[in-house]
Amino acid sequence: MTDLPRRRGLPPLILALLYTGAVLLPLAFAAAAGEAHRHVTMQFAAATGTVAAGMILLQMISSGRFEAVSGRIGIDITMAFHKWAAPVALAFALAHVAFLIGLPDPERPYRVTRRLLFYATSDTLWDARFALLLLVLLVVLALLRDRLPARYQIWRASHALGAVALVALLVWHILGDGRMGPAGTALWIGFALAVTLPALWVYVKRLTRPxxxxxxxxxxxxxxxxxxxxxxxxxxxxxxxxxxxxxxxxxxxxxxxxxxxxxxxxxxxxxxxxxxxxxxxxxxxxxxxxxxxxxxxxxxxxxxGSFGPSGKPRGGLVLIAGGVGIAPALSILTDLAHRGSACPVRFAYSAHDTKDMIPQEMLRPALEALNVTPLLMASTGTGDGVAQGRLGKAQMQRLLDGLDPAQTEVLICGPGPLMTSLTDLLAGMGVPLSQIDYERFSYGSGALSRKDKRMLGGFTLLFAALSAAIAAYSLT
Ligand SMILES: Cc1cc2nc3c(=O)[nH]c(=O)nc-3n(C[C@H](O)[C@H](O)[C@H](O)COP(=O)(O)OP(=O)(O)OC[C@H]3O[C@@H](n4cnc5c(N)ncnc54)[C@H](O)[C@@H]3O)c2cc1C
Known part of the structure; x- marks a missing residue:
């Protein structure tokens, strides 16, 4: 019997703590070194800029290529974090500029205009202007990616090159500030290398692929x-x-x-x-x-990736595949059959049309070995044992029939809307969200399930903690 490799990767809480610690390290260092500005707005400017820079640097290693990051939490959550952290970092960068410009002062009517002009034209700030422009471009083009006329590969190459250029510009800008001692300089250079080298290694190691x-x-x-x-x-x-x-x-x-x-x-x-x-x-x-x-x-x-059965004995396993989402389901079913799994398995497979379904002979040996009667559905067309329609509440009730929802593990792989709606339905029927796992084949936008909203709640907490740290640094 083939031994399955253990799940690699750090647990979510450790990742969140490491992330927060890494982003806040330069701020803590500045506080410990007694770097202080006379005006509170300048303190806020320094803190928001530092946090934005830390977050941007860490985007290099949250791109889904590192098992230490995504091995446990999965590629969906990793990519969602990468996607949400970028606009938040941009918001902190814009706040950095806004705090530098400051609020209008009735006693000095031209101050805001003068400062704006200074930041927009000063020869010493070209790096900051380019960095901000590049950051805006990277975020906007990523958000609009599915609507861009360019090929995905072109976008991906420009995104990778733009990210490296942004890190270089940022570090140049930070070190150019001139107020940092050798330890601060070493900290930022070390930080930049720690995130850039692993990302570059992903590329370099390919040239020497074993x-x-x-x-x-x-x-x-x-x-x-x-x-x-x-x-x-x-x-x-x-x-x-x-x-x-x-x-x-x-x-x-x-x-x-x-x-x-x-x-x-x-x-x-x-x-x-x-x-x-x-x-x-x-x-x-x-x-x-x-x-x-x-x-x-x-x-x-x-x-x-981390999609798949948890391996812990449970009350039952419900496997739902939509369209080409049948690929991982086939692997899971074949493996369970090969291992002679005694865990009750329920299986549903849906496609737009019966002719879009893979031949049933490919599934039959595993289903027979596991004693599973598949629930097959297609919106159009007719086929052997295939019901017409879409997977919905009645089908989920059928899949859960005879199982304890609280002890059942559910795996869904298919189009985004299918995974979102079925997750919400199953959660409503008593399956804990922590026991529903799904994997998207596309990182584009779409409706959010209850599980996605819970994940976003976690991200929001983390970003709120960073904001609180900025306030604490600036006001004390
Ligand atoms: C974890 C995961 C597992 C997947 N498993 C399967 C599978 O088993 N079978 C299957 O048919 N498809 C699978 N996909 C989707 C598959 O990767 C894309 O359909 C394919 O890369 C499209 O390439 P293309 O050049 O033909 O299309 P394009 O027109 O270039 O891309 C169409 C869409 O596919 C996505 N995509 C394209 N290239 C990539 C890439 N290099 N990395 C990430 N996303 C990309 C983008 O969202 C893009 O908008 C999976 C995707 C992910 C994220």
Whole structure:
């Protein structure tokens, strides 16, 4: 029996404490060094600027590539944090500028205008102006990404290069302040290196990728009008050790840099010698799979992610897959069957049309071994045992029938709206939010589930703690 690797990565509370500690370290250092300004607005300016800089630097390592960060909390929460921390850092940066300019003073009517002009034109502040402009651009382009006419890869390359340039400009600006002693200078340089080097290492290590990460295409098969199955062999005989539900970054055709990587869930089970991916056509890369031939090289970086059964014995496991979300579900079911799991399993699979569903023979062996009758649904079309409609309350009740919701673990993978609505329905039926896990295949915006709102509540608390630290530093 294949041993499953342990979940790597830090627990959420430790991550939150490390994050807060890292952001506030330069502020604590400034306080300890007795760096103080005469006016309280200047104190606020220094504190907001310092916190903004710390947050921006840490964005380099919250981009979903580091298992220490995302291995336990999952890629969804990691990317959500990356997405929400950016505008908050921008807000602190804008507050930094606003505090520097100060409030209008009736006794000095031209002060605000004079200061504005100074900050906008001073030769010594070019780095700060460029940094602010770059930050605004990075945040706005990321928020508008899905609507940009540029290819995803172009946006991603510009985002990565822009981020490195922003870190360099920021550190240059901070050190250029001139009031920092050697220890302060060392602190900021160390901070910048600590976040930049790991991010650069993700790129550099690709150029020296070990042979065991180079797989070759053994077969390409069209399963539905838009879903391809890619089977990969490892010429070195290396087996990827992963937990069912995890994903890999794959780059097809000898392309080495991570810019060409695409994330795909592993559809094979850990005991399978081959690696199998199910890939749905959505854009330029996924639509080109028809031209991939056996023998093509595929670079694999992984496993990543924390989606999948917790492994702790529970009252039952409900697995729900929508569309190509069947990929991780297939891996999970096959693995449970291989292990002879005794945990009651319920399974639902839905697609827009029956012809968009993968062949049932691919699921049957695992379902039969687990004694599971699948709940299959499609909005249109007819098929063997496939009911017409969408997954909703009645289907969730059926899945939970005979299980104790409080002891049931639910895994959902599929389109965003499906995961959001089903999470809320299941939570309403007594399944604790902590026992519902889902994974998005796209980081674009969409409706929020109760679980997402709880996560945002956690982020808000963290950002509020940073604001409180700014106030404490400035007012004492
Ligand atoms: C954790 C995870 C697991 C996934 N598993 C699967 C799977 O098993 N099967 C499957 O068909 N799809 C999966 N996806 C989605 C898949 O990665 C994208 O559909 C694919 O990368 C699109 O590439 P494209 O060039 O064809 O399309 P594009 O038009 O370039 O992109 C379409 C959308 O896909 C997303 N995307 C594109 N490239 C990337 C990238 N490099 N990194 C992150 N997101 C990207 C973006 O939201 C983009 O807007 C998964 C995504 C994630 C995040």
């Amino acid at each position: 042979a065991r990460d180079c797989w070759t295409v053994a077969g390409v098969r069209k399963l539905t009008p838009r879903i391809w199955e890619l089977t990969l062999d490892n010429p070195q005989g290396h087996r990827l050790r992963f937990r069912p539900g995890q994903f890999v970054w794959a780059s097809v055709g000898g392309r080495r840099l991570p810019l060409h990587d695409h994330p795909f869930s592993i559809a094979s089970a850990p005991h399978d010698p081959q690696l199998r991916l199910l890939i749905q056509e959505v854009g330029d890369f996924t639509s080109s799979l028809g031209s991939v031939t056996p023998g093509t090289r595929v670079g694999i970086d992984g496993p990543h």
